[in-house]
Amino acid sequence: MKTARxxxxxxxxxxxxxxxxQDASAIPVFARKYGVNCTMCHSSFPRLNDFGARFRANGxxxxxxxxxxxxxxxxxxxxxxxxxxGYNYALLRNPPTPGGDNKLSAVELNGLDILSxxxxxxxxxxxxxxxxxxTESRGVAGQEASLEMASLVFSxxxxxxxxVRAGRFEPAYTAFxxxxxxxxxxxxxxxxSFPGGPAYSExxxxxxxxxxxxxxxxxxxxxxAGSATNQANDSPQDVYLRVEGxxxxxxxxxxxxxxxxxxYAGRARPGNVDSxxxxxxxxxxxxxxxxLNLAVCNLALQYLWSRDKGSLxxxxxxxxxxxxxxxxxxxxxxxxxGFARYDMVKxxxxxxxxxxxxxxxxxxxxxxxxxxxxHLEYSRRVTSTPAADDPTEESLTARLDMAL
Numbered sequence: 001m002k003t004a005r006x007x008x009x010x011x012x013x014x015x016x017x018x019x020x021x022q023d024a025s026a027i028p029v030f031a032r033k034y035g036v037n038c039t040m041c042h043s044s045f046p047r048l049n050d051f052g053a054r055f056r057a058n059g060x061x062x063x064x065x066x067x068x069x070x071x072x073x074x075x076x077x078x079x080x081x082x083x084x085x086g087y088n089y090a091l092l093r094n095p096p097t098p099g100g101d102n103k104l105s106a107v108e109l110n111g112l113d114i115l116s117x118x119x120x121x122x123x124x125x126x127x128x129x130x131x132x133x134x135t136e137s138r139g140v141a142g143q144e145a146s147l148e149m150a151s152l153v154f155s156x157x158x159x160x161x162x163x164v165r166a167g168r169f170e171p172a173y174t175a176f177x178x179x180x181x182x183x184x185x186x187x188x189x190x191x192x193s194f195p196g197g198p199a200y201s202e203x204x205x206x207x208x209x210x211x212x213x214x215x216x217x218x219x220x221x222x223x224x225a226g227s228a229t230n231q232a233n234d235s236p237q238d239v240y241l242r243v244e245g246x247x248x249x250x251x252x253x254x255x256x257x258x259x260x261x262x263x264y265a266g267r268a269r270p271g272n273v274d275s276x277x278x279x280x281x282x283x284x285x286x287x288x289x290x291x292l293n294l295a296v297c298n299l300a301l302q303y304l305w306s307r308d309k310g311s312l313x314x315x316x317x318x319x320x321x322x323x324x325x326x327x328x329x330x331x332x333x334x335x336x337x338g339f340a341r342y343d344m345v346k347x348x349x350x351x352x353x354x355x356x357x358x359x360x361x362x363x364x365x366x367x368x369x370x371x372x373x374x375h376l377e378y379s380r381r382v383t384s385t386p387a388a389d390d391p392t393e394e395s396l397t398a399r400l401d402m403a404l
């Protein structure tokens with residue numbers, strides 16, 4: 001009952017926060033280059049608005065002003081840092097393995113990202129995110145060093161009708177960006193996959209082609225490396241196609257209504273499971289999504305259906321699972337934002353000890369400046385089981401997000 005009351009209170013606070021008007025100021029990297037407020041591209045950083053979506057799709061060039069763009073040699077150093085610090089609380093009740101409840105309560109720095117982006121030429125843009133290695137210690141969350149994203153974007157091809165992105169990037173099959181989501185809790189369906197398999201939340205290495213510019217109808221197709229369980233000499237075989245359309249003005253981010261369909265076909269080797277199959281096994285994903293806007297509020301809807309070869313799960317028969325989410329986000333004056341989301345995953349039927357995964361999340365962000373935001377969030381995740389007591393994870397996050 002206490003958690004239900006807390007979730008209700010946070011939802012009410014999020015709704016109330018959206019009614020408070022505020023001013024705005026700038027955020028790197030592109031704000032420094034163009035001398036503008038970050039609200040030109042963000043409704044609530046890091047979430048993009050319609051203009052920000054067009055700017056990214058246009059190869060990090062201002063739509064309609066491509067002829068006056070400056071390269072990285074002609075503009076301020078395109079470098080930015082992003083981090084967060086605050087209080088994290090998590091409680092796991094009825095864990096699936098014996099040992100009693102597990103609790104975490106800590107004030108800590110939650111990692112660091114180093115970002116760089118800009119233009120290398122009139123029609124060549126780039127975007128890079130490096131995550132430096134940090135040793136875990138008291139008050140500091142640890143992280144492994146990785147080049148999370150590093151891609152080139154070739155725009156203006158075929159009289160402006162085609163854009164090509166190559167390198168390591170967040171693929172367009174993710175209808176709602178994981179890298180720009182507001183909540184600390186994950187989109188459950190984007191994190192779900194067969195053991196060791198490629199989750200939608202992961203960045204991928206490959207090539208992606210986008211046609212149709214930023215008009216009412218466009219398509220994106222890509223070829224990516226795929227599952228981390230594959231061997232180094234396995235050829236990239238994972239392909240995807242996403243088609244989306246927009247009704248009304250905007251890009252479906254903060255205006256207009258966007259509807260999309262996506263299909264993904266991949267091949268992977270079984271990983272971390274007992275299986276006699278050692279070759280590449282197929283798996284597919286089919287999804288539908290919508291982004292609907294009314295006044296200052298956005299409703300994001302996503303559902304994915306999945307079918308995997310049984311050997312990827314250590315089973316003989318094909319395995320199916322599905323899930324999705326519904327998320328409401330309301331923003332006032334680009335400065336105060338409230339959000340609430342419901343996640344659900346229907347796990348494969350052979351997992352007799354664990355059934356559906358359900359999560360509720362509610363929170364609010366208050367922007368002191370566009371690049372400094374106070375974040376408060378509550379989330380509750382339940383895994384249904386045949387037993388009387390379901391494993392339940394509750395978390396509370398209060399932190400400051402910073403971009404420098």
